[in-house]
Amino acid sequence: MRIVLLLACVLCICSIPAIAQHEADNWYFGDHAGISFRNGSPIALTDGKLKSWESCASISDRNTGQLLFYTDGTTLWNNRHQIMINGNGLLGGESSTQGVLIVPNPGNCFEYFIITAPDLTSTEKRTTKLHYSIVSLQNSQGEVLSKNNVIIDDVSEKLTGTLDNTGKGFWIVAHDNKKSIFYSFHITASGFDTTPVISTYVPEMGLNSFAAGYMKISPNRTKIALASSPTYIGQNTSLSLFDFNASVGKITNYIRLDNDTQKHTTFYGLSFSQDNTKLYATDWTTFIYQ
Numbered sequence: 001m002r003i004v005l006l007l008a009c010v011l012c013i014c015s016i017p018a019i020a021q022h023e024a025d026n027w028y029f030g031d032h033a034g035i036s037f038r039n040g041s042p043i044a045l046t047d048g049k050l051k052s053w054e055s056c057a058s059i060s061d062r063n064t065g066q067l068l069f070y071t072d073g074t075t076l077w078n079n080r081h082q083i084m085i086n087g088n089g090l091l092g093g094e095s096s097t098q099g100v101l102i103v104p105n106p107g108n109c110f111e112y113f114i115i116t117a118p119d120l121t122s123t124e125k126r127t128t129k130l131h132y133s134i135v136s137l138q139n140s141q142g143e144v145l146s147k148n149n150v151i152i153d154d155v156s157e158k159l160t161g162t163l164d165n166t167g168k169g170f171w172i173v174a175h176d177n178k179k180s181i182f183y184s185f186h187i188t189a190s191g192f193d194t195t196p197v198i199s200t201y202v203p204e205m206g207l208n209s210f211a212a213g214y215m216k217i218s219p220n221r222t223k224i225a226l227a228s229s230p231t232y233i234g235q236n237t238s239l240s241l242f243d244f245n246a247s248v249g250k251i252t253n254y255i256r257l258d259n260d261t262q263k264h265t266t267f268y269g270l271s272f273s274q275d276n277t278k279l280y281a282t283d284w285t286t287f288i289y290q
Helices: none
Strands: 026-029 033-036 057-060 067-071 076-078 100-104 111-116 130-136 143-152 155-163 170-176 181-188 191-200 215-217 223-228 238-244 251-256 267-272 279-283
Touching (some): 026 057, 026 067, 057 100, 223 279
Antiparallel strands (some): 111 130, 130 143, 170 181, 181 191, 223 238
16 A cells, blocks of 8 residues: 655744644545544544545644645645636646645745646656646635746655744755755745755665655654655665755755665655654555664
8 A cells, every 4th residue: 555645834924823733634635535633533534536546635724723725736626625716737646656745835824835746657647847836725715826837857756845944934855856866945935946955965776766755854854764766666776864954955964774685675655753763664565664
């Protein structure tokens, strides 16, 4: 089973600070599946329109936990489960590993950036580029104001993000598809800076395909983990760890975590423990590694 990653980026500068933040209270994923954590315990949701192998993201109101909207990287549905105005045709894909992120616009509390990574495994591959679109919730139905703005070309299906060191902006991190290069993009109240902070490294295994597998930043924003693999099971993959600088977006100090006996293990899913002391990784089918 492929693992669904929900990244709910937090903070909208127009909002009044709340004791609890509820952006991740509602999840929609898989084949019309959903879970709500709004009341503290998980409750199944069956009203979603989303059907996706992998790519999905949802966001809820940070104060109330009420669903705002969700997406599979190609279509955007509002909290009435209706397609938003201009909400079709985003250039993500349902089988993109981490195909879409929703990020609040720090400069406008009614707007959100939707960042989409390409679906490189699809026979109908439409793009190899990273894009962003802009959603406004000033209209109660939701509306896409700007769609499929190009950020950078030839990226993998990896996409992650976190708050910056100020707690008011965000870092969005992508990875090159064929080269060992990270691209960090800064989103602040001034807008989306599409000029990347570039970080390079030399993987020990000489891997030259990074299409699939997760990328994840630790909760304390000091580490970033990378599960790299081609798009086909059985080819060499790698699992690695780096330092992440939330002040400048730079990624350094490459450490290989897998070993030669695992060279046919196809690493895929990643998650850090909440206390930042452990990293968990999965392969495509069976095992969880700590």
